[in-house]
Structures are given as structure tokens and as C-alpha cells.
Amino acid sequence: MIRALVPGSFDPPTNGHLDVIERCVGIFDEVGVAVIANPSKSSLFTAEERMEMLRECCGDWPNVVVDSFSGLLVDYAQQAEAQVIVKGLRAMTDFDYELQMSQMNRHLTGIVTLFIATKPEYGYLSSSLVKEVAKLGGAIDALVPEPVAAAMKERLA
């Protein structure tokens, strides 16, 4: 049984995140979506709200479990008995930092990190840009799942 973790801030979850999670659903026995409870950047949604949105968006996938963590990701991965961390890569700009984190995580516990290339049409997509566009009145409906778009509209109203 291979359990993979897809960790992130998910503030908010985007179509790019869901694309990576969906790929994992078809590859791994179990997929843990791990929401960091206190991201370094100040968040628009609480961890509970981010988890709730993810649960709604992942509802069709029976092998997805949404949870939150704080502290080191590798400690959480051990506790959750996950063998693999999965990260989405949008472009080379993601690569340097993601490679560094994966090597640090490997150093800490030996855990494997796998990278999934995101869909090209989501290459420009990030939670921070979605928040900026939404705050300034732009359309985000094509960028995030429907429950997330609704939650964003309510939060920014």
C-alpha cells in the first residue's frame, strides 16, 4: 500500500492543485492532502476552511484524505505513514526551491519526493495571484473549483 502526501498552503486550492491531486488519485493507493496549519504568509482562509474546501473538491475520490499539519512535513509524513511526497512543478522557477526542499527532506528522514508537471494551461496559476485577481475584482471562475470561487466571493465581499 503506497500512501502519498500532497502538501501545501492551499490558500485557496486552485485548479492546478486539483490537477496534481487527481493525477495522484490514479497512481497511489491513498492520497493524503496535507494542509499546513500556519503558513509563513498570512492566510485568507483558516486551516479548517482550507480543509473544508478541499474535502468538497475531492469528494468524488474515495482514496483522498484531507488533513492538516504543523511543524516539519517529514515528521507528519512519518506519523501519517506516507512513503512519498508529491509536488506539482509549474515551471523552472519552481524547480530550484522544490529541489532544495526535497533534498532537505531526504536528508532528514530519507523520504522520497516525486514531482508532477502541472497541466500547461495552469502554468501561470498560483494561490497568491488568484487572491490578487479576486481582490481587484477580476474573474477567477476558470482558475479555481466552484466551491472555492464561492468562498472567495463571500470572503472578499
Ligand code: PNS
Ligand atoms: O503551497 P506551498 O506554500 O508551496 O507549500 C509549502 C509547504 C507547506 C509544502 C512547505 O512550506 C513545507 O513543507 N512546510 C513545512 C515545514 C517544513 O517541513 N520545512 C522544511 C522544508 S525542507
